[in-house]
Amino acid sequence: MKNKKQTGPTVRLRNSYVTTVVSIAMVLFLLSLLGLLILNARLIGDYVKENIGFSVILKDDVREADIVQLQKTFDANPAVKGTTFVSAQEAAKELEKELGENFLEFLGTNPLKPSIDIKFHAAFANPDSIAKFEKEFNAYPQVYEVYYQESMVNLVNENLRKISIVMLAFSSLLFLISIALFNNTIRLLVYSKRFIIKTMQLVGATRKYIRRPFIVRGLMNGLFGSALASLLLLGVIYIAKRQMPEILQFTDSMTIAMLIILIFIVGMILSGITTILAVNKYLGIDRDKLYF
Numbered sequence: 001m002k003n004k005k006q007t008g009p010t011v012r013l014r015n016s017y018v019t020t021v022v023s024i025a026m027v028l029f030l031l032s033l034l035g036l037l038i039l040n041a042r043l044i045g046d047y048v049k050e051n052i053g054f055s056v057i058l059k060d061d062v063r064e065a066d067i068v069q070l071q072k073t074f075d076a077n078p079a080v081k082g083t084t085f086v087s088a089q090e091a092a093k094e095l096e097k098e099l100g101e102n103f104l105e106f107l108g109t110n111p112l113k114p115s116i117d118i119k120f121h122a123a124f125a126n127p128d129s130i131a132k133f134e135k136e137f138n139a140y141p142q143v144y145e146v147y148y149q150e151s152m153v154n155l156v157n158e159n160l161r162k163i164s165i166v167m168l169a170f171s172s173l174l175f176l177i178s179i180a181l182f183n184n185t186i187r188l189l190v191y192s193k194r195f196i197i198k199t200m201q202l203v204g205a206t207r208k209y210i211r212r213p214f215i216v217r218g219l220m221n222g223l224f225g226s227a228l229a230s231l232l233l234l235g236v237i238y239i240a241k242r243q244m245p246e247i248l249q250f251t252d253s254m255t256i257a258m259l260i261i262l263i264f265i266v267g268m269i270l271s272g273i274t275t276i277l278a279v280n281k282y283l284g285i286d287r288d289k290l291y292f
Helices: 003-049 064-076 088-099 103-107 127-138 151-192 194-202 205-244 253-285 288-291
Strands: 054-059 081-084 115-122 143-148
Touching: 003 115, 003 151, 003 205, 003 253, 054 064, 054 127, 064 081, 081 088, 115 127, 127 143, 127 151, 143 151, 151 194, 151 205, 151 253, 194 205, 194 253, 194 288, 205 253
Parallel strands: none
Antiparallel strands: 054 115, 054 143, 081 115
16 A cells, blocks of 8 residues: 555656656757758758859950969859859850750851859858959950849849748747747746745755756756657658658758757756746745745
């Protein structure tokens, strides 16, 4: 009979800890999905910017040595991610593929000029920077003209700006909701121990002594919750890559590792802070208010 009496509270206590860990894990999992969404949105935006077409059309009489030197000059620019030289013959073959017919037979000569295709780093792929580079590159004597779709550059940057604003607003709202859920989970756990806290105060225990086991338990809950959230995140990524690989094609192993580390950091910090705040509340509350 004695063992049965002890089993009931023990099971309930264990269940409360399991419920707390699972609740923390769900909140952290939600935050990790939000982080994964934000990272992918940024990487996709950078990918689009870095693949905006920008071509430096060269004059027909430019020597090969001058082309090599000019390409090295472009590559040395910190804003340039990479360059590709396209000869007149290669340009003709590409145009022939797009048109589906041999236009050289009709024209008799190749009207296309050699060019150097340039890709900028995402930070410099904006209308102001590209317009500045257009003037700078046009000043070279080997350059015939600089070609890029200005309307496309403006449209890409404008759409990415709008998407970023919507993402920021949605992320902020979701983050606040997650923090509120996290805080309520910890507060409910501490609330169930409020009489123990007050009893320890009455027998002369210091605030630091009372807080210590709660903080340790809170950190452990944060650790286990973070581990569970990380496993759920890895499971979602694994399934997504098998079923819809194009969704996460910009997410590499380093990004996922950093996100998991961030989950553990956020989980431990939030667990510690919310536990301290919840315990402090009941350390300073009147005895008569414990029942409300």
